[in-house]
Structures are given as C-alpha cells and as structure tokens.
Amino acid sequence: MKVEKVYCAYFSPTGSSKRLAEAVAGVFTAEYEQIDLTKMENRNKPYHLDKGAVLIASAPVYAGRVQAQAAEAFKRFSAPQCPVVLLAVYGNRHYEDALLEMADIFQSGGFVPAAAGAFVAEHSFSKAIAGGRPDQADIEKAGTFAQQAKEIIEQKDAYTCTLPGNRPYRDGMGKLPFHPETAESCVGCMRCAKRCPMQAIDTLDVKKIDGDKCIKCMACVKGCAVGAKYVDSEPFLTTVSRLESLCAARREPEFFFG
Numbered sequence: 001m002k003v004e005k006v007y008c009a010y011f012s013p014t015g016s017s018k019r020l021a022e023a024v025a026g027v028f029t030a031e032y033e034q035i036d037l038t039k040m041e042n043r044n045k046p047y048h049l050d051k052g053a054v055l056i057a058s059a060p061v062y063a064g065r066v067q068a069q070a071a072e073a074f075k076r077f078s079a080p081q082c083p084v085v086l087l088a089v090y091g092n093r094h095y096e097d098a099l100l101e102m103a104d105i106f107q108s109g110g111f112v113p114a115a116a117g118a119f120v121a122e123h124s125f126s127k128a129i130a131g132g133r134p135d136q137a138d139i140e141k142a143g144t145f146a147q148q149a150k151e152i153i154e155q156k157d158a159y160t161c162t163l164p165g166n167r168p169y170r171d172g173m174g175k176l177p178f179h180p181e182t183a184e185s186c187v188g189c190m191r192c193a194k195r196c197p198m199q200a201i202d203t204l205d206v207k208k209i210d211g212d213k214c215i216k217c218m219a220c221v222k223g224c225a226v227g228a229k230y231v232d233s234e235p236f237l238t239t240v241s242r243l244e245s246l247c248a249a250r251r252e253p254e255f256f257f258g
C-alpha cells in the first residue's frame with residue numbers, strides 16, 4: 001500500500017518506549033503525527049485512522065503484560081484494516097504475553113499487525129538493570145526493524161504476524177505495596193507532578209503522592225532534577241535486588257514480521 005500518514009502512539013513514563021517508537025517512525029517518510037498517551041488528557045479520546053495510515057504503537061511491559069493504562073488507551077484506536085507496528089519495551093527480564101495482548105487489542109480495533117518488536121530498555125526500578133538502554137546498538141536495530149516493517153507494508157498485499165505469548169494472558173500487575181516518597185531536598189519545581197501520568201502528585205504540595213493512583217512507573221523518581229523522589233521500602237528493595245541478579249545478562253531485541 002501507499003503510506004499516506006504515520007501515527008506514532010506511545011505510553012512512556014520514563015521515556016524509553018517513546019525513544020524507540022520515534023526511532024521506528026523516523027524510517028517512514030510520510031506525514032507524521034505523535035500521540036502521547038502518557039498524558040492523561042490524550043488517553044480517554046477515541047482515535048480513528050483513515051485508509052492509507054500506518055500506526056506505530058509502543059508501550060512498556062509491566063508484569064509480562066502491556067502496561068494497563070496503555071492497554072486501555074490502545075482499545076480506543078480503530079481503523080479500516082490499517083497496518084500497525086507493535087513495540088513492547090521491557091526491562092531486560094521478559095515480555096511474556098505483552099506483544100500478543102497488544103496484537104489482540106489492535107486487531108479488535110480493525111488493525112492488521114505487520115511487524116512487532118520486543119525491545120530492551122533500562123528497568124524503571126534500577127539503573128543497574130539494562131542501564132543506559134536503549135543504546136546505540138538498540139537504536140540501530142530499531143532502524144533495521146522499521147525498514148523491514150516498511151517494506152512489508154509497502155510491498156505485500158496481505159500478512160499475518162505470529163507472536164509469542166499465551167491466552168489467557170498471565171495475571172496483570174497486582175497492587176504493589178510501595179510508592180515514591182519525597183525528601184526534604186525537594187525544591188517544589190513541579191517537574192514530578194507534570195510528568196506523573198496518573199496525576200497522583202498533589203500540585204499544591206508535590207511532597208504528597210496518592211498511593212492508590214500511583215502506578216509505580218518511576219517517572220517522578222527518574223525525572224527529579226535534585227533526586228528528591230525515592231522509594232526505599234523493604235518490598236521494593238527486595239524486588240530490586242531479586243531483579244538485579246535475575247536480569248544481569250544482556251538480552252537483545254526480538255523481531256516478528258508478517
């Protein structure tokens with residue numbers, strides 16, 4: 001098909017899913033529109049794509065599934081058999097059912113998965129897990145992946161993308177027994193409140209976080225310019241140390257094509 005327009009939709013609290021989606025979208029040369037689903041106001045709208053459009057959809061993996069808010073937002077996309085390129089971005093542990101779940105969501109909305117990639121990025125919980133990724137090699141691989149996806153979309157009339165994962169999907173993420181705290185060094189700059197995808201940080205007093213709204217994405221912890229947001233509760237530290245030993249070996253991106 002002739003690609004008329006490329007939409008790049010991502011949910012990305014700590015920026016990796018966005019970076020990888022942009023690396024993929026950059027290979028397509030058509031008119032381009034970004035949809036940042038990290039922003040709450042963008043998540044509740046329906047998005048209908050017209051014939052000739054391609055969607056690049058990217059989200060983090062939480063507990064082996066598509067991050068829940070991203071999944072809900074993706075369910076609001078519809079299209080008349082438009083190709084979708086799927087990116088599941090995970091923290092070097094595993095992505096389990098995330099790509100399959102993403103494909104199912106978009107197929108229900110009328111999309112046809114043309115290609116899918118499981119990409120590795122620094123784990124939201126620890127810089128010691130896949131620290132600094134996606135790195136140069138990952139971005140180059142994303143470009144090669146995008147080139148192949150583009151060729152499939154432009155040259156093939158029909159495709160079926162077979163993806164790993166199981167149905168029913170594994171249980172989603174339960175409620176995690178921690179949320180970020182705020183140190184006295186907080187300067188009240190509001191950066192954390194602006195970055196929080198759940199509006200869980202009180203805009204009148206950014207030291208206050210609503211633990212029920214918080215999805216533990218670490219956008220506030222990683223984004224604080226003075227390092228004032230932190231988590232040091234026992235369940236978190238135990239999880240991090242388990243993950244750091246479990247996920248030490250470098251994993252590489254995996255690609256699937258239709």
Ligand SMILES: Cc1cc2nc3c(=O)[nH]c(=O)nc-3n(C[C@H](O)[C@H](O)[C@H](O)COP(=O)(O)O)c2cc1C
Pocket residue numbers: 011012013014015016017018059060061062063064065089090091092093094095120121122123124125173215216217218
């Ligand atoms: C609550 C939570 C659960 C996560 N679960 C997984 C997981 O099951 N497997 C994995 O490899 N990484 C997991 N991660 C790591 C993220 O998938 C990874 O850091 C991703 O790059 C975050 O994307 P972003 O930078 O776009 O926010 C999890 C992160 C969080 C915050």
